[in-house]
Amino acid sequence: MSYPRKIKGFRDIDVNLNQLRWKIINSAKKVYKKYGFEHHDTPVLEYSECLGKYLPDSNELAEGVYSFKNPELELKFDNKGTEIRDEKNNVVMENHFLTMRYDLTAPLARLYAESLWDMHKHKQVKEGKTPLMRRYQYGQVFRFEAKLDPGRFREFWQIDFDTVGTDNVTTDAEACMILADALEEIGLKRKNYIVKVNNRKIIKGLLLSIGITEDADEQNIMRIIDKTDKIGTQGVKEELAQGRIDKKSGAKIEGLNIKNEFIEQIMSFLNDFQETGLRKNILEKLNNKKIENQIYKEGVEELIKIDEILTTLDFDEQRVIFDPTLIRGMGYYTGPIFEVEYVGTYKDKKGRKRKVGSICGGGRYDGLVEKSLGMKVPAVGASIGVDRLAEILTLTNQITELAEGPVIIIAFDDNLMIEYQKIANNLRQNNIAVEVYYGSRKNLKQQLSYADKKNCPIAILLGENEYNKGVVTVRNLKLGKELASQITNKKEWRERVQSEVKREKLVEEILRIKN
């Protein structure tokens, strides 16, 4: 015997939440397909080294993820895919580390690299001439966040689209349009969401202009700035400088020890873009900054092109804005980055107003495939947080539709079980979902309570009397619920919601009620 429970941060999904989850997936999928993306899938489990380490806030390969050793003993390979041998020329075997995927982007990079591996080894692919691939994918991803905030989960679904093999900035603009189209297809109203765009090159250029050139420093600084929402501007300043003491845990958080003068420059830049506005105005402001390096200019130039395409196609600031303070947590972004914010608040269990925040994220990652292929392959994509969005739509009462249950056949009489089966069979042949009640509760009230929990629209009643007369009783449960508060006279209520029907007219009657 064992105490039945789920792992903390994992959850079961019931029929109503599933209906919502799949409404989101199917809507997004429809839009992705419309833009020419194809459905590809990758495994839940991958070699740790093939996924790499890109999670925000993580310094180690096994940090923030579910990772373990493969039970299978396998050959050890070097980076070129050649088996490693010891001094005696025997092959070296080991149990490789595996990781449950933490997103759908790193596995795509592996898939793409793998498909090119042989061609690349034989020098049949050139940088800048890599094949184009446009794929969408959906599924669970897994993150072991040591501290689990309320409403956050360790297993959650994402639906992604990615274009690999081109650095054409049009695909970055397109990503913004796809996100907007997908969210509206899902049912979000315009002005209830906003796609925010920045360019990592702008932040890189800013840091370069104040003398920060090391990749690691850049990554660390971005990681800290990205925490602004959590730790506030003051917290960010402290972590960039000598560090701080976390108020809740009392833990000492190491600082990056950046010169105060540099920190001021970074903070002042970010501060200048606190207010959003027209894309044109943001671009002007960016151009007016006295930052002259190439990377910064490229960053601004790309945003200008993105604005041009969006404007031509009528994607104005109601849908897409520029936000130079945007960072995104993932370590692999190299160019334009996107985040969709749900504009609006909800009330939590304690009745407090809460902001929703980010529901989608994405960006350009021209270096991710390089990690395994050793060759730059430009790529851009984005991801909708399916479960996050489902939760928000529920919390803000935008989706209240319950999943409809089957027509239920009340089982009064064990001797009539075969008759119930015949009726069910006949209805199913007419494409009507129907269930014979098989539970242990024998009385009508208990069976109707089961039907109510399953949101069954109609009940069919058949006892010995009815059987002998060749009829069944049909009760409209949906109407019954609606009328329950208006009609208190039981007899009148029953007359309104219940009727006797000849067995041969049953299909017709059920279809009449359902439509």
Added chain:
Amino acid sequence: MSYPRKIKGFRDIDVNLNQLRWKIINSAKKVYKKYGFEHHDTPVLEYSECLGKYLPDSNELAEGVYSFKNPELELKFDNKGTEIRDEKNNVVMENHFLTMRYDLTAPLARLYAESLWDMHKHKQVKEGKTPLMRRYQYGQVFRFEAKLDPGRFREFWQIDFDTVGTDNVTTDAEACMILADALEEIGLKRKNYIVKVNNRKIIKGLLLSIGITEDADEQNIMRIIDKTDKIGTQGVKEELAQGRIDKKSGAKIEGLNIKNEFIEQIMSFLNDFQETGLRKNILEKLNNKKIENQIYKEGVEELIKIDEILTTLDFDEQRVIFDPTLIRGMGYYTGPIFEVEYVGTYKDKKGRKRKVGSICGGGRYDGLVEKSLGMKVPAVGASIGVDRLAEILTLTNQITELAEGPVIIIAFDDNLMIEYQKIANNLRQNNIAVEVYYGSRKNLKQQLSYADKKNCPIAILLGENEYNKGVVTVRNLKLGKELASQITNKKEWRERVQSEVKREKLVEEILRIKN
């Protein structure tokens, strides 16, 4: 840098295989819903002790599965859900073992037990009065089979339905009907599959009649008989007796050391049912066996009822047969068991004819929830092996339809990129899937080859000349492929498949070609 590859036994699924996978899932789902099952989901990862050990061929909890320690340090609980404390009354903490689900049945038992846990602790639920639950679920399951046969995978999809909370044998009969209906909805022809039914109680009764009463002995014997397909009758005999040497590996396989006389009795019983026939005849044969114990009689009695229901509803031996030699590998079955065999062969890569074998399995498992709840909860269900079935449909050339790609806009001229976007946007607003080519290949032939790989039905061509004239060229790629072998004159071929269309007439023309 790391050598890009997948874990052995795991694979990527491309757009065509995905189309087939989801055709199977959506068809089965439709039938399950029609029978009144609701969609519930459980996590991919569970506490190992909550899943238990039921895999065929496995003796240890961690055998045959992907299992590892939770990175989170947690309280230790006893079977009643009370935290365990040491001598000094401090709570005991540990990293619990987690397992990636190996099927969808064990997690359902956990879900059901968890939902009843509190009520059960307060004695608000009685045995025989447990609530009814009918759910379907689909998703990946994971098995670490140390020896991986060709065509077998360590990650594969299943789609299950289960009825929990009733021992009504009608639900067992229903399970057979659901499997048959689902497979036909997926597209299998009648006589191409057969649902085989047995009852574990019959095997239990047989063993009991020869004096084998221990649960562990029973399980071991069934496990060995279940291997008949793999190791043959002689192999089974040897494993029941003193053991055998595996020919391939040379490994010694321990035997159960059962008396020869008993083995003969078991083998003779199984041998008597090598030929299938009418269910009525099998029942008669079972009744004629001189086995008098209660469990055997119950087993036969249940099959009689199942036959009665199936016969009334016209599910004859074309769809469902009885097979008293059927065992099923899972350790949790207690009553009727089902297996669907795909009737037919395919040719493997070497051109050898191969039998397909089992594509679905299921049965009654009245003891599974008991493990965590400490109370018997009757349950029955079955599972379709989605990936197995997809493979068979592919190998037997029954599903050859490729996924259709988007309309492709050939990108000749970077200066016209905005025009391509406008055309794409306009088509999408008319619900046409369309992609602007963004790859690095600039010439027409290369772009058309990309379109061909994606199975694009139509190409749109727009160069400077066409732009100035306000027209585009539309090429029917699908027709072009069909005519390629018939028409060798290039000009004639082009005239047949290609036409110039005014920009404002484009949507109309695309819809005309597509329909």
